Amino acid sequence: DTGVSQDPRHKITKRGQNVTFRCDPISEHNRLYWYRQTLGQGPEFLTYFQNEAQLEKSRLLSDRFSAERPKGSFSTLEIQRTEQGDSAMYLCASSIGPEQGSFEKLFFGSGTQLSVL
Amino acid sequence: RKEVEQDPGPFNVPEGATVAFNCTYSNSASQSFFWYRQDCRKEPKLLMSVYSSGNEDGRFTAQLNRASQYISLLIRDSKLSDSATYLCAVNVGYSTLTFGKGTMLLVSP
Numbered sequence: 001d002t003g004v005s006q007d008p009r010h011k012i013t014k015r016g017q018n019v020t021f022r023c024d025p026i027s028e029h030n031r032l033y034w035y036r037q038t039l040g041q042g043p044e045f046l047t048y049f050q051n052e053a054q055l056e057k058s059r060l061l062s063d064r065f066s067a068e069r070p071k072g073s074f075s076t077l078e079i080q081r082t083e084q085g086d087s088a089m090y091l092c093a094s095s096i097g098p099e100q101g102s103f104e105k106l107f108f109g110s111g112t113q114l115s116v117l
Numbered sequence: 118r119k120e121v122e123q124d125p126g127p128f129n130v131p132e133g134a135t136v137a138f139n140c141t142y143s144n145s146a147s148q149s150f151f152w153y154r155q156d157c158r159k160e161p162k163l164l165m166s167v168y169s170s171g172n173e174d175g176r177f178t179a180q181l182n183r184a185s186q187y188i189s190l191l192i193r194d195s196k197l198s199d200s201a202t203y204l205c206a207v208n209v210g211y212s213t214l215t216f217g218k219g220t221m222l223l224v225s226p
Binding site: 033042045056107108109111 | 121123125149151159160161162163204206208213214216217218219
C-alpha cells in the first residue's frame with residue numbers, strides 16, 4: 001500500500017492521559033499535514049511540515065498539542081492531558097512540494113478516531 | 118463571514134437526476150480550488166480541481182466564478198454510489214487548504 005497510513009485507527013483514552021498518533025506519508029511527498037475533523041464539520045487545519053520543518057500552526061493547536069517530523073518522513077502528533085473536546089478524527093495528509101507542481105492536492109490517510117472519556 | 122461556506126444539505130435526489138452544489142469563499146486572493154468527496158467515516162478523497170475555465174470529468178463539472186467568489190459542482194445522471202459528502206477546499210498562495218463543512222448528497226433509487 002503506497003498511500004498515507006495512520007496508526008492507530010482508533011484510540012480510546014481517559015481524560016488527562018497523553019496520546020500519540022503516527023502518520024506515514026506517501027514516500028515521495030515532502031509536505032505533511034495534520035487536520036482534525038468532528039462530526040458535521042469539514043477538516044480543520046492543525047499544522048503542516050515541509051520536510052522536517054514545521055512551517056505553520058493553527059490557532060487551534062493549543063500548547064497541549066505537539067507535532068514532529070524528525071527526519072522528514074513519518075510524523076507524530078501528541079496530545080497531552082487530553083480533554084473531552086479533543087475527541088475527533090485526526091487526519092494526516094501529504095502532498096508534493098510547491099517546486100514539484102500542484103502541491104495543494106492533498107492525499108489523506110484513513111485517520112485516527114480519538115475518543116476521550 | 119466564514120472563509121469557506123457550503124450548504125450542508127442533505128440534497129435528496131433520485132437516480133438519474135442532475136444536482137448542483139455551490140461553495141462560497143471569502144478571500145478574494147484565493148488561487149486554488151478543489152472538490153473532495155468524503156464517504157461516511159472515511160477520509161476525504163480528491164474529486165477534482167477547479168480551473169478558471171471550468172473543467173469536466175465524466176458526469177462531473179466544476180466551475181469557478183471569481184467575480185462572485187464561488188465554485189460549483191454539477192453532477193449529471195446521479196448514481197446511488199454518488200451518495201457522499203462533497204467538501205470544497207480553497208487555498209491562498211502557498212498556505213494550506215481550507216475546507217468547507219461539506220454538502221451531503223443522498224441519491225435514492
